Amino acid sequence: MNKSELLRHIPSVDRILKNEDIQQLLNKHPHPVVLECVRAVLDRWRDNILSGSITVIDKKKIVGEIKETINRNKKYSLTSVINATGVVIHTNLGRAILAEEAIKHVVETATSYSNLEYDLEKGQRGKRYSHIVNAIKKVVDVPSAVVVNNNAAAVFICLNSLARGKEVIVSRGELVEIGGSFRIPDVMAQSGAVLKEVGTTNKTRISDYASAINENTALLLKVHKSNFKITGFTEEVSVSNLVTLGKEKEIPVMVDLGSGCFIDLKKYGFHDEPSIQHILSEGADIVTFSGDKLLGSAQAGFILGKSEFIEIISKNPLMRALRVDKMTLAAVEATLRLYLDERKAIEQIPTLRMILEDTESIKKRATTLCKRLKKEGIYAYTKEDISMPGGGSLPESGVKTYVVAVKPNQVPQEFTKKLRQAEPPVIARIKDDLVIFDARTIQEKEIPLIVIAVKQSLTI
Missing domain, CATH: 3.90.1150.180 (Aspartate Aminotransferase, domain 1)
Known part of the structure; x- marks a missing residue:
């Protein structure tokens, strides 16, 4: 048969719907779902005929493909692998796997009402982030904290809150791309802050920062090179030296760690990843990092630091757009509790394990x-x-x-x-x-x- 004859022999939608096997599917699945799959399979057969890849009409095969298509379509798109x-x-595969304790807490929180924004002691409206602040303070000595939906958002809202319309000084060697084509200069531009590059790709000195400071400088920003390394003829300014300069000029210092961890990984052979505690101990005013990387929890962006800055950030109207839900808060709180015992954290947090x-x-x-x-x-x-x-x-x-x-x-x-x-x-x-x-x-x-x-x- 030629192509025209083959096309004429393709069964109609009505005829397919009267097929005994398809009738059984109609008893199990909504009519629109079955109808959509029937049309999709018949269209595919027409395309294959026109392309020359089909020379015989097999009605049994058509029905079989319809059944396969319906079974495939009823599966969730997001699935475990x-x-x-x-x-x-x-x-691409969802980053960190949650610890059993985190999963348990998420399920408990998601399947019942919770005190998400309710103060049980006072019997009145509470603060959403109090649960996280309390959990973080048990792990690390920090005045205050807040959490948003990812680290890009954390960097964005910090810059928008503390440096909108003003300059932020960053080393050229730290203008990183943080994944998915999200680049520090782009995030900074959208935040309203003005990028002030200093130094070179491989060498930046404290004098470069000092000479760039003016009356419009709002922040000194250091970005940890968590996804690449520069080797050879290099020099960079430490957080402690940057903090000293910041105090002298009365300019806050912000450090974006990218992938943060509460465990000192040096004793396990990883020497290039500073712990959150170490960066805070060096005097950084604001520290940001991800929740679903080395921390091993749900996607979130942590903002830790001095209370005066966290308060300004928390009052930003954008916080509502960037806030996390109860399930994320539950996962993060449960994960943070595991860090109270380093051995337990390594054993029970899948990423670290x-x-x-x-x-x-x-x-x-x-x-x-x-x-x-x-x-x-x-x-x-x-x-x-x-x-x-x-x-x-x-x-x-x-x-x-x-x-x-x-x-x-x-x-x-x-x-x-x-x-x-x-x-x-x-x-x-x-x-x-x-x-x-x-x-x-x-x-x-x-x-x-x-x-x-x-x-x-x-x-x-």
Whole structure:
């Protein structure tokens, strides 16, 4: 048959809807949902006929595709996936996994009324952020704090509140892009603050800041290079030296940490990530950082510092637009409590546990996965590799890991695509024509699911 004849033989929508199998689907699903899927499948068949990829009309196949489409469409768009990439704080995969305590507190708060903005002692309206301020003060010695919906918002509202229409001095080497094309100069421009660049890309001295200060200077801003490193012939000004200059000129100092952590990671081999406590102890007036990176909690932007500045920021009308909801507050509060005991924080906060996990435990998990795959007749082997913390944290701080390598019987890109279509989707990485499953980010309970996905993807 030619294309015109094939198009005429495609069953009509009405005829499809009268099909026995489709009638059963109409008993389970709303009529508009079924109708939309029927039309989508028939349109797809028409397009394939016109492109020459279909030469025979198979009505059974059409009905089957409609059923598959309906089943696929009833699934949630946002779904859980298995992260086998080894990137712990994977921005595209939702960043930090919440600790069990945080999940429990979120569920309790979300499934009942709460004292979100109610003072139980006074029996009157309370403050939303009092829960977080109290939790933060138990972990770190800081006068005041507030939280917004992410760190970009935290930087934005600080600049908008404290430096709108005035100059903010920043080193050229710290004008970073913080992900998703959000750049410090762009955030600053939208806030209404005026960027004053000093120094060069690789070298900035305290004298550069001092000579740039004038009567219109509102802030001295230091941005931690959390997602890249500059090496070689370099020089930068420490927070303590910047604070000394700020006090001398009566100008507040703000430090954007990007990815903040309440644990001193130096003793675990990560020397380029300062703790929040350390930055505050150096005298910074305002410190901002993310909640869903090294901290290991929900997406949020923390603003810690002197009460006089936090009060100004808190009164900004934009706070209502940038505020966090009760579930975020619950997750953050529960996560912060874990930091009261460093050992407990490392054991129970998934992000910290995965980054700091000993390689023998990772090797054991990789070996288990490899054995399960071999048992299914799949050629696989374990080997050493490097994992990355990810999420713009700890740049160039790759850590030793163990992975399972599979040589697929097809193009690696096609194989990983099939893995992504598994239930649940498995996200792996390709290296040297091998598909790599990094055991650092694989949970024990996920191993059987990976085996099923690999087996199905190799046989499809």
